[in-house]
Structures are given as C-alpha cells and as structure tokens.
Amino acid sequence: MKRAVVIGASGQIGRPVVEALTRDGWAVTAASRGGGRDAGWDEGVRTVRLDRADDAALAAVVGDACDLVVDVVAYDAAHARQLTALAGRIGSAVVISSVSVYEDGAGRGFDTQDRPDGFPRYPLPVPETQPTVAAGEESYSTRKAAMERELLAPGGDFPVTVLRPGAVHGPYSPLPRELYFVKRNLDGRERRVLAYRGESRFHSSGARNIAELVRLAAARPGSRVLNACDAEAPTVAGIGAAIDAVMGVETRTTCLDGPPAGSVGLTPWSVPLPVVYDMSAAERELGYRPVVSYAESLPETVGWLTGALRGQDWRERFPLLARACPDLFDYAAEDAWHTA
Template sequence: MPRALILGGTGLIGRAAARRLRASGWTVDAPGREVDREDPRALAQALGDGADLLVDCLCYTAEHARSLLPLARNASSTVMISAKAVYADSEGRHVNSPEPPRFTGPVTEDQRTMTPGDGDYMTREGYGANKVAAEHVLLDSGLPITVLRPSKVHGPGNKRPAEWYFVERILARHQIVLLASRGEGVDHPSAAANIASLIETVAAHPGTRVLNAADPDAPNGLEISRIIARAFDHHWREVLLDHDEAGRHPWRRGFVLDTSAAAALGHQPAGDYAFTVQEALRDLVSTRSWQDRARE
C-alpha cells in the first residue's frame, strides 16, 4: 500500500488530497499543527523512512523549500503547492499589484514570473515573490518535484469562500444582483478536488516540472452567479453595470490558466466548476448560520 505525507494536511487542499488518496487505497499521514513546519527535525520524524508521495501545502519561502529538500530525497514524488500569484505580465504586473496584469490569452507555465524575493511573504507584494524563490530552490535541485500553481481555490471548509458573495445575497432573498464590468470578469477557479486529482496523477508520474492546476472551465462572474443561484433554486434580476463602483464580485479581476500540460500528463479533473462547487455551497449553509457569516 503506497504511503503519502501531506504537510498542511488539515488545510483546504491538504484535506482534499488526503481524501482522494485514501479513496484510492493510499495510506495517508496528514498532520496539522502537531508538526512544526519550521522545525526540520519534526519534518524528518513525520516522514520517517520515506514516502511514495510528499505534498507540501505550506511552502512559502526559499527557506521552507530548502528544508523540504532532505525529505524530497526520500520520496518517490514530491508536490509543492505554489500559486498563480507568481505570474507577471510584460510590464511586471501581477494579481497583487495595484494594476491587474494583462495577458493576451490563457497563461502557460512558461509565462514570465515575478522576481524572486525574500521579504515578508504575508504581504501582497511579498507573497508571489517568495513563492517564486521557493520554486527555484526546488526545481533547481533536479529532484522529482512538481510545482502546482492553482488559481482561485474553492472547496468545503474554505475560510474565505468567494462564493459567499452570492450565497449571502441569495439567503437574504435579494431579487436583484449587481455585477460590475457586466459580469465579464474571469478569475479561473481551482477546485480543491481537482487539485487533489492532479496530485494523484503526479504521484503516478514523478518528474521535475511546473503545472497549472485549475478547473477545466473558467466561468465569468455572471456565469458563476447563475450557477450558484441555480444551486439554491433562486431567481433574481441581473443588473450588468459598465463601471466597477458597485457589484464588485470576487471574480472581476484575474486571468485564465492554460491546463493543457496537466491534461497531457493524463490528468482527468474531478469535474467542472458547476459540479465541484456544489459541496462547498452545501458546506456554506450547514457548518454555520448565514447570519454568523454575514457578521464576519
């Protein structure tokens, strides 16, 4: 029976990966806070004699990456969760810059990235730069490490679910929904379930590579509002605004990822956005009351 170790196994992606692998017959160790990501000795103890798959959902800096390398040497395949935040356009703009990036089409893995950085990774400017630095350390090692770059991650248990923007209004029985930029903004969603299925694919095909990890479709804000409304059998009038002063839905700013490299590896997604988001929507209205969420 193959064994996997997932660092950050209690997070959104980690939980989905653990569930997917266990369903496929894997033995999965997915420790949470009991393993200190900053303690190399604790990491080594968690890995033990080795693993068939090592997944790091908590690698944010070059230092984190360097501490991962000794573990990766004892794993048949390693996956590091990065982010689309690393991508930059020809002017150096990225998703966390004051002005949004502009790309001519779906972004491939060979798109320019931000300059590597070592500042505070918890800042808007530092997050992507630190992720790039971590990627370089891992990819330059020559070990069978796959870097996954997801986009707007969604799934049950998300602490900041973008879908709540529409769910809150539906539960309040709004009869009108305002959509900035005519609802045409696209910020490619990545279901945790689809990231998990890609992790399983990578486990079967070890290698040193970068892969975009996103849903097979990229619906815009208007389409997402309709998907969510249908899930709750809700009907409202859509007001498409030319400006961005009202109706500022979470998908109005972003870009689309090209996932053809993952498909070429043999990845078969768990489902499209409309299918995979259903579990998250059920979770939103079952775990806590919508009144509690509205006050957050």
C-alpha cells in the same frame, strides 16, 4: 504499500488530497497543526500533529524513507529548503504554489493590480512558460516564486511537481469567494450589481480537481510546473446564475459597463481583463481530466457555506475574507445606488 505524507492535510485542499491518494492505494499520514481527521477519510489514514516551523518534527514525520510528500501549505524558500534537506529520504514531492507568481512580461502582476494601469495583461490562456515575478520576501507572490526556485533547483535528483492553482473553491475554504452570492441569497437580496458587465473571468480551481492532479503527479514523478485549474473559467455572472440555480432562487442582475462604483458591483472575481490559464500541459503530461466541473461542485460548496454561516457573523467565521474584501455586503450602498 507506498507511503505518502500530506502536510496541511486538514485544510481545503489537503482533505480531498488524502482521499484521492488513499483511493489510489497509498498509505497516507495526514499531518496538520491540529492533527484532525476528516470524517470522509479511510480508517487506515494515520493522523499526526505537526508544527511546520519545527524542522526536527517534520523530519520525524517523513521518517527514514517516504515515497511521496505532498505539501499543501509551503509558502516560501525556507519551507522549500525544509523539503530539499530531506530529499534523500523522499521519493518525490508535489507542492502547491499559486498562479499569482505570473507576471505579464511588462512587470505587471497581482502585486501591481491596484496601481494605475497596473492590472496584468496576460495572454489567453496563460501557459506555464509565462514569465514569473522575481523571487523575494516582499509579498505572497514573490515568496511563492522563491519557493518554486528552491524546489526545482535539484532537478531530477529530487523530483518535484509544482502545481499552480487559481481561485480555489470547495468546502473548508478560509477565503470562500462563493460566499458573495450565497449570503446574498440567504439574506433575501433579490437584486445585485456586477461590475465589468458581469464578464469578469478569474480561472477557478476546484479542490477535488487539484487533488486529482496530485494523484496523477504522484504516480508519475518528475520535475515540472503545471497549472492546476478547472476545465472552464466561468464569468462572474455565470457563477452567480449557477449558485442561484443550486439555491432555487431568482435574482435580478444589473451590470456596470466599467469598474465597481465604490463597493457597488465589487465581487471577489471582479477583474477588468480575463485571467485564464492553459491546462494543456497537465493534460499532455499527466492525462489530467477534471473530476468535477465548476457547476457540479457547487452543491457541496453551497451546503457547507450555508452551515458555516448559521448563527455566525460572516466576518467572524471568515476573517481572512473579511480583511481582503471588507465591503462585500454593503447593502446600504447598493440600495442607495438603485434609488439614485
């Protein structure tokens, strides 16, 4: 039986990756900081605790020979070097990067979006051949770019598939964008405001679809970079309507023609220009077909979020989201805007 190690197995992407590989006949070692086990995993999945910063511990988990390493939590060039140092023991690897590495050819990317005229003007859709930011240590984007360069440097001597997801969604997310609509519905908010006419599109990536790409890449090792997104890129208004349908509510939506008015109209998807990624390379090279659509994935996500919020303040439950978007639920400002 082929042996696979999944690093970061207990997270949002790692859980369905373990499931997908197990169903495909892999003997999986699920490595994570806490060493936890998902209730949906097969009994044959082996779990281990792993401190990613400990090179010797990682080498021990990989062992003398491992057919596949899937790294869900690799972040920078140092993490990439950990893997390339073990290349002689690893048959192939699949590593999760991010679409944040792209820039628009004029120096604009995710790191410049808050500057005047800094939002990137990407082609529609964005192919994997689009320029990327310079590798470095300055930001999440530059660190991911540095990681990719280190991983791909060996070429065919160490087959690595780099996957670039967009706005990842699904249960166990530390940054659940869908909370914006779910919490409003749970709080009985009957109206909402959306910036940019509700037409903002920031391409989503279902965790189960990413896991399917991992499964396919594991079966066809190679050195490549692929976008890892859903089949569709719904508008923010479409996302809100789909979540309303799952929760059985009706919400009146008012749209602003332009940007948010302070916190009013601001959502985790609010972008002035569409951000959509080309999935044709994954279809062509791996035969990729999404296993779930965005709408089909929502009941699981909504159910998980509803349970996660029960009896807890959203800021305490999701501190990463609270730091990134502290004013998501400024109801007083919204009410004042409606009555102005």
